[in-house]
Amino acid sequence: MAQAPAPGFKTNPDYRITFERSPRRVRVAFNGETIADSSAAHLLFETRHLPIYYFPRGDVRMDLLRATEHHTYCSYKGTAAYWSIAVGNRLSENAVWGYPEPFDEVAAIKDYVAFYWDRVDHWYEEDDEIFVHARDPYKRVDVVNSSRSVRVIVGGETIADTRRARFLFETRLPTRYYIPPEDVRMDLLVPSEKVTACPYKGTARYYSVKIGDQVFPDIVWCYPDPIPECPKIKGYLCFFNEHVDDIRLDGVSVPRPVTPWSKDWKEKAASVPDMRGPVAR
8 A cells, every 4th residue: 555645745846756557678687687678667856866777676686686674765756775796696775676665656656676777887779789777769969069268267377269060959058068079178188987878878088187287187178989879079178167177168158057067066056947966866
């Protein structure tokens, strides 16, 4: 039996949770075994969260899951139960969760379970492996060529100056300006060991900017080999709007955006509507 109405919605009526069936076959693998394989997976969209795949229990190898004593509470969904995955000699603790008795507002999730993305080995949509988190079908990434003037200033120095940038427009994120290396002061860039991945663009590698004795760590990134859906940014360099001194577009300073990569993101996040952070649940 479902629980009473969720208390969270009483105090925060603008909070949104939707549960939609995905048209894609989705699979999860761990230690060589397919743990979930479903053509009826659903995406749960929740305010200020990334989308999460939920699987019907009938499409999950529940025989490979072990119930644990771990529980968490969500004022919008209810009390979550957890399972560990045991395959061969490997155990992934509390890698799976579900809501056996969800609140009335989200009763549809009752017979579904979800996986922590980084506690399994592989995820697939159809036959393509996907990374980092589930891709949002309502998110767009568009890259367009622009002849507008883009100038990037760091530490009082002009680090990039171009009329050949490619503007990347990504839903709910600030415009990013990808600049050809020929128009960047590469002599001031120092390769970093930092590497990140994006499900929409691929694997990014980073540079720090060094001006004299001053170092501005990891404020430039590049996708040497982006995924096939995003080829136009290959080899171009992008600067964190949030951390450089200034980005000037046609001579006018671009307002510094507030994003999950801002230094004071935690303090300002509450004033930013429906911004989904970079870390999956």
